[in-house]
Amino acid sequence: MGRVEGKVAFITGAARGQGRAHALRLAQEGAEIIAVDVCQSFDTVPYDGSTESDLAQTVKEVEALDRRIVARKADVRDLGSLQAAVDEGLSEFGHIDIVCANAGIASFAPALELTEEMWQEVVDVNLIGVWKTVKATAPSMVERGQGGSIVLTSSIAGLIAFPNLAHYTAAKHGVTGLMRTLAVELAPHRIRVNSVHPTTVDTPMVANEPVWGLFLGGVAGATREQAAEGMKALNAMPIPWVESVDISNAVLYLASDEARYVTGTTTVIDAGAMQPFKVPHSA
Structure with a gap:
């Protein structure tokens, strides 16, 4: 216990799914939490989005672990709303040590049948929203001068191709490239940047x-x-599929001092999905 004791984690998409699991796993190991989520559905996405009640449940579960949490409704496409959440978190806790840029959405269709709105919404949330999350949080980490860990949620679709998911695959590949550049640029400040790449996870997205x-x-x-x-x-x-906690355990490792020299890596949690030769499963 206590692998991130005294640290503060900023987590997007924290109302449910992987984001909530990350908040709880880090809180279990001693972190205070700044949780943000858009708490809405998207017109181009074929499943219901998170709600304010979901975010309130995350608050309840973190507080049940005797950890403090600041929760705010914020859209990762809106830098101003992210900055307001950062400012509120800094006012409460004084610093940010861990960033989990986790918010994401998915829709699907063959590449030539995707609408412009489908493409734009997925790329705006899954890639541009990740960059805006880092832009809002990293400056305070640089200024503090105590290093830190940034974990970007990509996917195995950020490393290989998936049909019917061209926009999602492109965005997640973009997250991988963004991670690699940030790892180089932030290394002089002892801020480590890595990405996690799950196979399908049993969350509302899947x-x-x-x-x-x-x-x-x-x-x-x-x-x-x-x-x-x-x-x-x-x-x-x-x-x-895997469970959210399987990804959270990887995030915890990357956020902890156990990974103090780990940066620029693509951490894959895929149950072997990316292996080129697979053994057929017995009935």
């Missing part, structure tokens, strides 16, 4: 009927049970 159908080749009315069986084909290990 656990919904349209996405289950996508991974089953367009099946209408797909069930979780059908998807669980079909999605095993993505991974080398015989599982359909």
Whole structure:
């Protein structure tokens, strides 16, 4: 216990899913939390977005761990709202040591059938929002001069191609490139920058009927049970998806002093999905 004791973590997309899991895992190990989320749905996204009640639940669960948390509704596409959340967090805690640029959305269609609005919304949230998160948080870390850790949420789609996800794949590849440049630029300030690359994770982004159908080749009315069986084909290990805490454990390592010289890396949590040769799963 106490692997990030005394540190303050700024987390986007913290109302649910991976963001909430990161907040709880870091809080379990001693961190105070600044949690932001847009708390809304998106017109181009085929599943419901987070809500203010979701963000309130994150607050409740962090406080149940006897850690302090500042939570604010903020859109990662809006630098001003991110800066306001940073200022509020700095006023409460005095510093930021860890940044988890986690907020993300997904929609899908063949590349030539994506609408301009679909493309723009995914890229704005998943790539430009990551850059704006770092732009809002990193200056205070540089000024403080005590180093820190920035973890950007990419995907295995940030390293390999996925059909029907051209905009998502492009944005996540962009996050990988952004991470590498930031790692070089911020290294003189002892601020480490890494990215995490999950396979499918059992969060609201994946656990919904349209996405289950996508991974089953367009099946209408797909069930979780059908998807669980079909999605095993993505991974080398015989599982359909990983859990949010599996990603949070990687984030915790990268945020902790155990990784004090780890920067510029792509940490893959993929159950073997990226291995070129996979052993067929038994029935």
